[in-house]
Amino acid sequence: xxxxADHDHMAHALALAGQGLYTTTPNPRVGAVVVLDGxxxxxxxxxRAGEPHAEVLALAQAGGLARGATVYVTLEPCSHFGRTxxxxxxxxxxxxxxxxxxxxxxxxxxNGRGLAMLREAGIDVRCGLLRQQAHDLNPGFVSRMARGxxxxxxxxxxxxxxxxxxxxGRSQWITGAPARADGHRWxxxxxxxxxxxxxxxxxxxxMTVREVETPRQPLRVLVDSxxxxxxxxxxxxxxxxxxxxxxNPDKERELxxxxxxxxxxxxAGAKVDLPGLMRELAGRGVNELHVEAGxxxxxxxxxxxxVDELLLYLAPSLLGEAAGLFxxxxxxxxxxxxxxxxxxxxxIGDDLRxxxxxxxx
Numbered sequence: 001x002x003x004x005a006d007h008d009h010m011a012h013a014l015a016l017a018g019q020g021l022y023t024t025t026p027n028p029r030v031g032a033v034v035v036l037d038g039x040x041x042x043x044x045x046x047x048r049a050g051e052p053h054a055e056v057l058a059l060a061q062a063g064g065l066a067r068g069a070t071v072y073v074t075l076e077p078c079s080h081f082g083r084t085x086x087x088x089x090x091x092x093x094x095x096x097x098x099x100x101x102x103x104x105x106x107x108x109x110x111n112g113r114g115l116a117m118l119r120e121a122g123i124d125v126r127c128g129l130l131r132q133q134a135h136d137l138n139p140g141f142v143s144r145m146a147r148g149x150x151x152x153x154x155x156x157x158x159x160x161x162x163x164x165x166x167x168x169g170r171s172q173w174i175t176g177a178p179a180r181a182d183g184h185r186w187x188x189x190x191x192x193x194x195x196x197x198x199x200x201x202x203x204x205x206x207m208t209v210r211e212v213e214t215p216r217q218p219l220r221v222l223v224d225s226x227x228x229x230x231x232x233x234x235x236x237x238x239x240x241x242x243x244x245x246x247x248n249p250d251k252e253r254e255l256x257x258x259x260x261x262x263x264x265x266x267x268a269g270a271k272v273d274l275p276g277l278m279r280e281l282a283g284r285g286v287n288e289l290h291v292e293a294g295x296x297x298x299x300x301x302x303x304x305x306x307v308d309e310l311l312l313y314l315a316p317s318l319l320g321e322a323a324g325l326f327x328x329x330x331x332x333x334x335x336x337x338x339x340x341x342x343x344x345x346x347x348i349g350d351d352l353r354x355x356x357x358x359x360x361x
Contacts, residue, residue, distance in 0.1 A: 295325055
């Protein structure tokens with residue numbers, strides 16, 4: 001169905017889409033290329049919500065050369081009015097002959113309708129070229145549209161024996177500078193960064209993107225069941241979403257005075273309702289949620305089936321009797337262990353970066 005040229009043009013469209021890695025939220029990252037007689041005559045990528053979509057930018061660059069051309073787009077063209085007009089209408093009006101999409105749009109308002117409308121207009125439509133690569137560029141958008149949940153990526157750094165800190169709590173720095181900078185790139189692509197009160201109490205982190213350039217800072221989310229956070233904590237500076245299970249009106253007012261929002265989500269045992277928090281964040285347009293927390297909250301998130309992917313940096317060291325990655329009960333047997341699938345293994349400086357997804361994700 002697809003030839004080598006099709007693959008090359010779609011790969012270029014995906015590269016264009018990747019330029020919106022840090023900017024498009026809550027919209028998906030999308031790229032488009034217009035090709036006439038084997039030559040690229042127009043290209044574009046979606047930059048941020050409210051601005052023109054990739055197809056519209058590519059068609060504008062192509063001008064009259066779009067008539068009779070093939071358009072390669074990394075996501076099914078939209079068929080509804082949102083902040084911008086539907087791209088399907090722009091493609092039809094431009095007189096393109098063929099549209100190749102990498103994947104269907106999981107948004108229920110589109111989901112196949114855009115492709116159907118193009119076919120009804122007499123355009124040759126194909127879908128599925130480099131589908132997995134397109135999906136991997138937008139796991140959060142797909143998750144939010146299909147499941148009503150963000151894509152949750154839990155990041156941790158550990159020694160080869162799975163230890164995250166010395167017995168006295170010291171953890172800076174287990175990994176080297178290249179791995180730390182790489183971790184900030186993953187922070188930058190997320191819509192929100194989540195941590196727990198234990199981490200804030202022990203390390204007083206800022207939880208901001210600093211090692212790489214970014215046009216925005218993700219929303220910072222603190223899980224603090226009893227609102228124990230120190231009002232001078234660095235994470236609160238500039239505002240944060242503080243999620244608790246037990247109300248404290250005085251503390252809530254003090255946090256509000258510092259530009260923070262308090263969200264009360266009580267769960268069992270006076271703990272925060274973590275699945276409910278995931279649904280809440282999705283409702284706020286959070287596509288990708290980046291977690292950097294301690295072993296207790298890490299374990300709770302895994303136990304509650306709130307984690308989709310592990311981003312684990314392994315340093316070439318051994319720490320012995322020290323803190324681990326997760327507070328989890330031991331399974332009754334090996335067959336009952338939580339299973340993951342390695343998605344990527346890369347060397348970052350002197351360290352290893354493992355990307356692993358829980359089975360079924």
